Amino acid sequence: MNKTTRDAQFGMTKLPLQSGGWGSLLNSASDAPRARPASVKAIQTINDSFIVFSSINSSSSRGFAFVLGLVIGCAGSSMVLADVVLGGVLSREDFWPQLAGVYAILLLISGVFFAWSVTSVRRTLSPPVVLSRRLRKFYCWIEPKEGWVALEYDKVQPVSMVSRSYSVAGAATGYVLAVVDMDDSSRSIRSYVPLVQPHRDYRAPEMVWEFIRSYMDGDPEDLPAADPMPPTDDARADFALLDRRLFGDLIDDRHRVKPGMFPMVYVHVVGALMYWFERAGFWISRVAPKPDWPQDIQAEMSAANFSSSFRVRELTDAERLAYAGKLGYLNRRWLVLGAICTVIVFMMFAVIGVPPWFSELNRG
Template sequence: MLPFQRLPERNGLWGVILPRLGEEREPGPLGEAGQIARIDPAGVQFVRIQRMGWRGAGWVLGAGGGLMAALMFAPLLWSFLHAGHRLGPVVAASMCAILLLPLLAGALTAYRARTLELPPPVVLSRRLRRFYQWRGNREGWVSVAADTGTAVIQAAAVVTQAGGDMGYRLHVVEFDAGSRAIRKQVAISEVVSDPDELAWLWDFLCRYLDEAPERLPAVRNAGFEGEGAWLARADRYLFSGLVDGEHRLVPGRFNAFRFYFAAVLEYWYLRCGAWIEGKASTPAYPPDLADAMRWGGANPYAREAASPAQQAASRGDLDHFRRRWRIVAVLSTLLYGGIFVGMIAIGWLVLV
């Protein structure tokens, strides 16, 4: 969501307003910035890996944090259970309930992370000429017309466990009549580090709607299938500046440090997120959109063929790829396992 209700008149630190569909655009490179998962004459489906990122983190922190808190406070809970005759049953029961709150809150968080419907990918229907995004049960499907919508690149500080940086996301907004008040908006892209890539993506989408397929460059291959697909996607979309197209770390000692630091913190979130993605349900497209996005003929849009290394990584067969992520898995398990055991030990040492 954009952090304002009215679109500013001019570009600034908040972001950039791009030319509308049909308006003159400055000539420049064309590219889809790695944001397109599928493209055919019916429409475009965008990648969604960041949009579901909290699900894995929610499950790990909810289940692990709740259980850790319960085991930490177990000695205190035991003492209150056996102190009812001295404190009174009401006080003892109240204290036990308070001590169990972290466990219940964690269980609820993990349950919601596992069972809530996953947001479907954002799509652009070429036939309907509209962008569509699922915004939860309250708002449902939100759509913005490509011909009348205004594209904006939002700039914002992105903060994670691994640090902070500037991030950019492409939105398309629709105004109230006669004003710049935003009535509807669709977030098209994931967060990227280079705003120019999003300008190229918007130019690509404008040409896709009105020009022949042969006038567009090939789209990067996004067919991740197999045992290592979830890690191959992480390399592509989360660590693209640190890992090259052959799944090797970009040369440089500091780059290796940045990758391992971030990946160790994120590994179990990613693993649980991939598990949830395979189990959770997804809302269906509206009937008119489902019909418009259906395509059964040959696909004239070119895609870059996956290299042998990329195919092997998706299968989990690429040696240097598997070795790197095994190191990450061991370090991440030691980190979170150490926190889990250490906090429980501290609780028992203090409370027993």
């Protein structure tokens, strides 16, 4: 079992026979439905050939590494530069070898953080999971060593995993729709593939799974219209994408914060803390190298146009403006939150990098 599986399953090597604190077993492909199907903003693209699921935020951690690496790297370099420019440390008699070693270590640490930042952009980025309707397989990129993993739709066990995440914005509990490939006799997990990002509503994973089942074997006319999602390759839609990725159902279809104290506080606190990390992640998702699609689906994934018998909900006027970067109140909200986040990020740098420039040791 690969590391991705171990991390996601909280150390479990076998899938339990019953639902519990770890999560829930969902209906397999042949069972009777237990929930109404809905896309719950989990589908990025849907057509007659395949579904592309919404990204599971792999770029968010990249954005965090990129920004934090730059901040700490610049702060460390600033400390050294202040002593060189103002303190004249290079001309001191005790510079070599005592002080030279100290400054070399500082520069090395700064270089490591700069390298961390650069690596976050240059490493291969995992594409979203794809479900081929024609081949009845899920395709997921695990990591460069393992490459693409193809799981048989009719053989996997769908699960709703309890996910607990921690970030600078705090802790949160969500529910993740995933598919598990396991040994039928021992229930040992061979592969675990999360399909979409965690959702706050415990019902959402099962609703999305029923949507998938209906897509695979039902009549397109019976399938509810999928929710439209902001394009991931257009920077003009970044504010709309921020709303969907960070806040989910706390934002309505007009990109307004839903009524209530919790949505209002959560949106503004999390937005102010995460703005630059997420924006950096979006940029990385557009410029980072990506693996070629598997040969089985390469032609259809590379096609310019797709035929689709499946419905997608019409964009609201607000969504249409938001995707074009022209929704005024959305832009104003994120510009304010972005300004606050800019101050926070600058303070992260200033706490370490600015004091040496005003130190008494570097005066006179």
